[in-house]
Amino acid sequence: MTLERDKTLPRAGTLEDLAETWHTLLGLGQAAQMLNSRSSTAVHIPITILGGFLGAGKTTLLNNLLSGEHGLRIAALVNDFGAVNIDAALVKHRAENVIELSNGCVCCSIAGGLTEAIDSLVHSKTPPDAIVLEASGVADPASVAHTCLFNDGLTLNSVITLVDAPQILAQAAHPDLSALVERQITAADLVLLNKTDLLSKDRLRDIKAELEKRFTSAHFVPVKNANIPAEFMLDARAPMSSFGKFQSGSPISEATFCTGVLHLDAPIDADRLRNFLAIAPDGLLRAKGFLPLAKQTTGIFQLVGQRWSLRPAQPDLLPAEPVLVAIGLRGRFDLAGFDRGLRACEVGSRDMPDG
Ligand SMILES: Nc1nc2c(ncn2[C@@H]2O[C@H](COP(=O)(O)OP(=O)(O)OP(=O)(O)O)[C@@H](O)[C@H]2O)c(=O)[nH]1
Incomplete structure (x- = not known):
């Protein structure tokens, strides 16, 4: 059984629009959650996946979340493609529970490490209220979502992809990068067009229009400093992700x-x-x-x-x-x-x- 996203959902142009879209998605999300629960008694920790190309603003968003006043105990899983996890160093002081996944990508070469890390959180004596996973900038969030969907201890809350608004059109046209950024956008429940401070209003409008033409079912929301209210991401009652959405394609190399x-x-x-x-x-x-x-x-x-x-x-x-x-x-x-x-x-x- 699959749950299809309604293509007529209002496009979330601003954070206000996003709130409206959010309520529409809430209904879909709750249905997805029912599909997603394997047992009504088991504990399911909501997990949010942050994806997006290198430097788009994922760590900035994670830091915003970890320092927000939401009262939730968040565990952060931080995946860095490099051998040394710089992102984890940049978030560690903000959370008690930061697990580093370094030297490869959680969607492929270190997928086993991701499963182990999730299991250690799910089965810990004091499981976190929520998990946020920052995928590496070269990860395919759809593959990561697959891993989460099939873990009995998790509810996949949402896949949020950040894009670097000034650079995204060049990246989407780049012969070596276009397949990856396309995958990162299509896997997302919400795409944050970040770094809007570096663009004029007109340029931002043109970029958004161009993206909406190309990715007809994606929801783009312009933001600055990856700033988005925490409840849009951490509200466990409103998972946005659904089965059937994350079709894996040929692996990204x-x-x-x-x-x-x-x-x-x-x-x-x-x-x-x-x-x-x-x-x-x-x-x-x-x-x-x-x-x-x-x-x-x-x-x-x-x-x-x-x-x-x-x-x-x-x-x-x-x-x-x-x-x-x-x-x-x-x-x-x-x-x-x-x-x-x-x-x-x-x-x-x-x-x-x-x-
Ligand atoms: N001007 C501007 N800079 C931003 C914004 N958001 C993030 N940055 C900067 O962009 C750079 C990269 O941000 P990160 O949050 O580290 O990006 P990332 O996606 O985690 O990067 P990787 O993990 O390496 O893929 C940092 O210098 C941030 O301070 C924004 O809205 N405007």
């Missing part, structure tokens, strides 16, 4: 991407870094982590496509050593060259950074 971990010891000179990154290194999609700064301080470095930032980190966020994860297109991104370029940005380096 992790081999499209490569990743590496860089350790920098000497402080970085911000001017040199600016020069180096004035032209984005070819094939680099995402870099994030911690860079040493002058006066024994550490900065959080975030790079998404052509945009980057380096901001002082709060001391409670710091890992034992400054570490940076980079993710790029295999065959195009030169990790060793990126490493050399960053080292040339160290204070006192005699090499000149490119750019």
